[in-house]
Amino acid sequence: MISFRQRYRQELLALSFLWPSLVILVALLVYPLAEVIRLSFYDSNLMTETWAGLANYRRLSGDPLFWQAFWQTVLFTFFSVAFHLVIGLALALLLNMRINSLFQSLARGMLIVPWLLAPTVAGMIWVLMLAPFGVINGMLNGLGLIDAGTTISWLGDPSTALGSVTAMNVWRAFPFFMVMLLAGLQAVPRELYEAAEIDGASLARQFWHITLPQLRGVITTIVLLDSIWTFRAFDPVFVMTGGGPAHASEVLPTVIYFDGFQKLDFGYASAQAVVMFVVLFVVSAFYMRRSMSTAG
Amino acid sequence: MKSYLKSPSARLLALTVATAFVLPALAQAQTEVRWAQWKGTEVGQEFMAELEAAFEAAHPDIDLVAVDSPFTGFHDRALVLHQAGQLPDVLMIQVDWVAEFADLGMIEPLDERIAAEPPEFFANIPETFHTTWRGKQYYLPLESGAVALYYNTDLFEAAGIDGPPATWDEFAETARQLTKPEEMQFAVTGTLATEPPTNMTYEIYPLLLQAGATIIDPETNRAAFNSPEGVAAIEWYVERINKDNISVPGVLSNGEREKRANFASGNIGMMFEGPWGIAIQKQLNPELNYKIAPLPTGVTDGTMVRGSLNTITSQSENKDAAWTFLNWISGPEGIEMWSKGTGGFPARTDVSSQDWFKEQELFQAFVTQMARPNAQSPFLVMPNAVQMNKIMTTEIQNIVQGTKTAQQGLDDAAAQWNEIFAAAN
Numbered sequence: 001m002i003s004f005r006q007r008y009r010q011e012l013l014a015l016s017f018l019w020p021s022l023v024i025l026v027a028l029l030v031y032p033l034a035e036v037i038r039l040s041f042y043d044s045n046l047m048t049e050t051w052a053g054l055a056n057y058r059r060l061s062g063d064p065l066f067w068q069a070f071w072q073t074v075l076f077t078f079f080s081v082a083f084h085l086v087i088g089l090a091l092a093l094l095l096n097m098r099i100n101s102l103f104q105s106l107a108r109g110m111l112i113v114p115w116l117l118a119p120t121v122a123g124m125i126w127v128l129m130l131a132p133f134g135v136i137n138g139m140l141n142g143l144g145l146i147d148a149g150t151t152i153s154w155l156g157d158p159s160t161a162l163g164s165v166t167a168m169n170v171w172r173a174f175p176f177f178m179v180m181l182l183a184g185l186q187a188v189p190r191e192l193y194e195a196a197e198i199d200g201a202s203l204a205r206q207f208w209h210i211t212l213p214q215l216r217g218v219i220t221t222i223v224l225l226d227s228i229w230t231f232r233a234f235d236p237v238f239v240m241t242g243g244g245p246a247h248a249s250e251v252l253p254t255v256i257y258f259d260g261f262q263k264l265d266f267g268y269a270s271a272q273a274v275v276m277f278v279v280l281f282v283v284s285a286f287y288m289r290r291s292m293s294t295a296g
Numbered sequence: 297m298k299s300y301l302k303s304p305s306a307r308l309l310a311l312t313v314a315t316a317f318v319l320p321a322l323a324q325a326q327t328e329v330r331w332a333q334w335k336g337t338e339v340g341q342e343f344m345a346e347l348e349a350a351f352e353a354a355h356p357d358i359d360l361v362a363v364d365s366p367f368t369g370f371h372d373r374a375l376v377l378h379q380a381g382q383l384p385d386v387l388m389i390q391v392d393w394v395a396e397f398a399d400l401g402m403i404e405p406l407d408e409r410i411a412a413e414p415p416e417f418f419a420n421i422p423e424t425f426h427t428t429w430r431g432k433q434y435y436l437p438l439e440s441g442a443v444a445l446y447y448n449t450d451l452f453e454a455a456g457i458d459g460p461p462a463t464w465d466e467f468a469e470t471a472r473q474l475t476k477p478e479e480m481q482f483a484v485t486g487t488l489a490t491e492p493p494t495n496m497t498y499e500i501y502p503l504l505l506q507a508g509a510t511i512i513d514p515e516t517n518r519a520a521f522n523s524p525e526g527v528a529a530i531e532w533y534v535e536r537i538n539k540d541n542i543s544v545p546g547v548l549s550n551g552e553r554e555k556r557a558n559f560a561s562g563n564i565g566m567m568f569e570g571p572w573g574i575a576i577q578k579q580l581n582p583e584l585n586y587k588i589a590p591l592p593t594g595v596t597d598g599t600m601v602r603g604s605l606n607t608i609t610s611q612s613e614n615k616d617a618a619w620t621f622l623n624w625i626s627g628p629e630g631i632e633m634w635s636k637g638t639g640g641f642p643a644r645t646d647v648s649s650q651d652w653f654k655e656q657e658l659f660q661a662f663v664t665q666m667a668r669p670n671a672q673s674p675f676l677v678m679p680n681a682v683q684m685n686k687i688m689t690t691e692i693q694n695i696v697q698g699t700k701t702a703q704q705g706l707d708d709a710a711a712q713w714n715e716i717f718a719a720a721n
Contacts, residue, residue, distance in 0.1 A: 046379065047400055131554075132545035133480060149478065156489075156549030158697065244490025245548035246693040261372045262682045264396070 033277070039270035046264055056271035065247060066255065066272060073251040076166055076237075077230040083170040084226055085219070088177025093211075095178070096185040108182070115175035123239035126168040130154040158248035161241050165249055169236050173229075177222055184218035185211070224287035228280055252276050326359040327617040330384035332374070335604070336364030339638040350633060351624055358617050371682070378402045378611070385612035386621060388438070389605050391673050392494070392681035395429045399679065399720070403607040405432035409619050417627065420646040422666060424601040427676040436626035439640035440603035441571035442665045443498055445592065449585045451481070451565045460566075460589035464506070464532065467592040471542040474565035483565045485558045486543030488693055489551035493685035497600045498555075498568040500692055502591055503529040505598025505670045512674050518717055519710035522703070529594070530702040534695060548693050560584055570602060571641035571662045588661040590668065598670035603643060679720035687712045 005012065043052040060066045091111060095104055114122065129135045132151040140146045154164040192210050201209070212219075234253035237243060243250035243258070252272065260269035336344045341364075348360045363384055365373060371393060377383045378400065389397060397403045410418050410433060418426075425437045447460050455474055461467035471483035487495045504511055504521050507529035513520040520526075536542050544550065544558055559567040560580035567573070568591070577584060591599055606625065608618045624630045628646055635642040635653065641662055642648045648663060665671065675681040688709050695705040 045400075046375065151545040153546035153549060156546040158548075161549075238491070241549065242489065242491025244690070244693060245488070246690050246697065246699070258683075258686070261375065262686065263680065264375075264400075 036270045036273050036277075039267055040274045042267045044265075044267040044270075046266065049267075052267060056268050057275075059268060060271055060275065065250065068247060069243075069250040069252050069255040070275075072162055072249065073231060073253075076162060076169070076233075076251055077227055079166050080169045080173070080230045081223055081226045083166075084174050084177045085223065087170070087174045089181055089215075091174070091178045092181035092185055095182055108179075111178060112175045114172045115179075117172060119172060119233070119235040120239050122172045123168060123236050126164070126171075127155065127240055130164055132156075155241050156245060158245050161245060161249040165236050165240050168240065169230065169233065172236075173226065177226070180218055180222050181215060184215045188214045220287060220290060224284065227283055231280055231283075232276070326357055327614050328359045328361060329386060329614055329617045329621050330361045330363055331386040331388070331606075331621065332363045332365065332377075332384040333388035333604075334365060334367040334370050335388070335638070336362060337366055343637045346637065347633065351621065351630070354624060354629075355620055358620060360621060374402070375400075378609075381611055383609040383611040385609060385614050385618040387607050387609050389435065389607055391602050391605065391675040392678070392685070394434055394605065394607075394676050395679050395681065395720075397607070398429050398432070398434050401610055403434050404610050404612075404615065405434055406436065406608065406619075406622075407433050409623075413623065416646070417623070420628070420644045421626070422601075422643060422645060424666075424671055424673045424676075425603065425605075425643065427673060429676065435605035435607045436622055437603045437605050437643035438625060438631075438634060439572075439638070440601060440643040440666075441641040442599040442601045442662055442671050443502055443568050443570050443591065444599070444661045444665045445589045446559060446567040446569050446573065446577075446586055447589065448559070448562065448565055449587055450562070455565075460587070461592045462589075463592050464594045468536060468540065471536060471565070472540055475540065475542050477541065479563070481563045481565070482544045482558075483542040484544075484567065485550050485555040485564055486537050486547035487550045487552060487555045488548050488689060488696060489554075490548075490686070490689060490693070492551070493682065493689045494602075495551060496685045496688050496692075497570075497602060498552075499533065500530070500688065501600050501674070502568070502598050503533055503594070505672065506591070506594035506596060507532075508595040511672070512677060514677075517677075517721075519713035522706035522710040525595070526706055527702045530692070530695060530706060534702065537696060538698075547696060556580060559586075571659060574658050575639045588658055590661055590665045596670060597668040598672070599665050599668070601666070601671050601673040602675070603673075604640075679716055684713055684716060 039049075040056055041052060041054070042049045043055070044050075095108055117125070131137075132153050136154065137146070137151050140152070141148055146152065152160065154160050188211065192214075193206055196206050196210060232253055233251075234257060237249055237251050237254050238257070241249040243254040253276075256269045256272050256276070259265045259272065263269075344362050344364070348362060351360050352358065371390075374383070374387060374389070374393075374397070383402065387397075387403065389403070394403075398405075421437060422440060425435075425440065426433070428434075445460055451474060452459075457470055457473060461470045474481065474483040476482075487498060489495055501511060504526050507525045509523050509526035509529060510520040512518070537547055544554075544564065546554075550558075555567060556569070556573065556576050557580065558564045559569075560577055562581070562584060574588075577586070591597070606622050608615055608622065612618050625634070626643070628644060631642050631644045631647045632650070634640055635647060641659060642653065647653065653659065675685075678684045691700070691705040691709040694700040694708075695702050700708070
């Protein structure tokens with residue numbers, strides 16, 4: 001009869017190597033997550049914790065501010081990711097053309113700059129640019145798109161606040177898409193295009209039938225990552241508008257922060273965080289399955 | 297007899313051993329008081345070191361350690377430290393956090409300690425800072441200040457205006473004269489940005505008081521600003537902003553930062569600001585010619601008083617030593633040193649009445665303003681001032697945008713405030 005140790009020798013060995021990372025994973029990921037889920041069933045204000053059952057979830061289902069923030073987060077994420085993809089892909093295609101290599105590397109270096117900025121710094125720069133007497137209004141004035149003397153208060157008008165924050169976010173993160181897609185493009189075998197040319201395929205058809213399918217893996221991955229990053233982005237909104245005016249640019253992360261740290265309503269904030277987590281989890285699972293089935 | 301200590305290495309060893317024993321003993325003789333605050337970055341580490349040295353010279357048995365961290369996020373960090381059981385002995389707070397931190401059990405009442413002091417110790421602290429929470433005094437002020445009216449003397453002169461407006465009507469007229477959008481010149485920077493919600497301090501709350509409204513009814517402990525007087529104040533404000541267009545555009549996204557920068561740029565006629573603004577203007581534009589006057593009067597006077605306060609935390613292990621520090625820093629000696637060194641408005645009348653301070657011309661409007669009726673700090677009796685200010689900000693934004701009438705907006709704000717009051721009881 002073989003002993004336990006002999007039988008599970010391999011597993012024990014693996015575990016002995018793995019345990020430090022498992023401990024870190026549990027401490028930094030599993031424990032906080034479990035704690036947030038637990039808190040979401042309590043009425044908690046740091047002083048007291050009383051069992052509330054599903055009360056927090058019932059409350060948020062009827063909370064107009066939560067749903068407003070939810071849909072605004074969806075809009076913010078959708079438009080950010082869509083524009084990241086369109087602009088990133090367009091620039092990647094341009095940079096992938098056979099052009100002067102010095103210009104190519106120079107342009108690549110310049111275009112990556114927004115991605116290097118911290119979201120708060122980028123937000124502050126845009127706050128200045130979008131000010132009533134800032135650069136953006138000045139440019140629009142100069143181009144004759146708005147009358148001289150009129151000023152648009154981009155961040156102070158409820159109808160433009162969320163769009164302005166989205167524009168900043170698009171500007172800040174498109175280089176990530178550009179770089180990833182450029183790497184993807186460079187991995188597409190030239191022979192495919194040559195064969196297509198011989199068969200007389202137009203550029204548009206080449207793009208549709210060769211480029212896009214070849215980039216599918218990269219696109220799936222970066223769209224997934226970007227959706228997650230944008231959906232939970234707190235700093236752009238907090239720095240630029242604080243969620244205002246009158247909640248017009250409120251997103252889930254800011255609502256959760258205000259409920260937790262300003263109202264000290266940690267139970268309710270946790271319930272909202274759990275809903276947000278579920279959404280992100282479902283999106284991730286969907287994309288993961290897709291990307292795995294494509295890979296397989 | 298041959299001494300072993302003659303060899304240099306033996307001497308060094310002996311010295312090291314002796315030091316190792318003596319140093320901790322010396323350190324133990326001193327009690328450490330840790331003071332968490334956000335002023336170090338603002339007033340400079342050099343002054344903070346001088347302050348520590350001055351206190352320790354007077355109290356050699358205490359080792360004062362000033363722990364500095366930036367104001368942004370200070371409130372949240374204090375909460376986290378409390379949860380972790382790591383609060384320092386003395387914690388600096390804003391007027392907005394007193395009730396919240398007291399209810400969370402983070403800070404200690406000081407009534408017994410104050411009662412043991414000579415009566416002039418507390419009597420010289422401005423009346424506003426005698427405001428208690430649930431009948432207890434939880435804090436002592438380090439610096440204070442009321443909101444008053446800064447005005448650009450060059451622009452006033454150019455427009456042929458004699459002096460600062462003393463009444464609402466004069467203010468409206470002066471503001472119209474100063475507003476010249478074609479020259480990018482405006483009377484004020486209307487500040488209704490969502491974050492930080494402290495913006496309410498400067499325009500909205502003083503106006504409510506000046507109109508004769510009460511912000512919180514002291515009898516019922518409920519919101520009372522949605523009275524006809526309060527509605528009149530907000531309607532008057534909205535008319536100035538939307539009809540006379542006296543403000544720099546972007547009222548709903550302008551905050552304190554924009555207000556100060558705009559005034560410093562020299563093309564804004566007036567600014568509602570506290571005494572802390574003097575040092576800020578000096579930094580932004582030392583060349584700017586301006587003076588400060590008390591706020592215009594409506595039916596009556598009114599202003600908001602804010603301040604930086606010190607508290608003793610419930611997690612402190614050296615509460616007696618912490619009190620010794622609080623007693624010193626909020627006493628005449630500490631307040632005088634603080635005001636002289638930082639340019640802060642002294643939070644003691646026996647210091648603000650001293651000759652050296654009377655010579656500081658710019659500060660005198662604040663002395664006048666503090667002595668006028670309704671120099672209030674309602675934040676001290678709000679169960680959660682941060683949240684309540686935010687509610688008010690959002691509703692005033694709705695009113696300025698025209699999505700709600702002044703009455704509707706104030707009623708909605710009052711209803712939300714009253715929920716918070718009810719929950720606090």
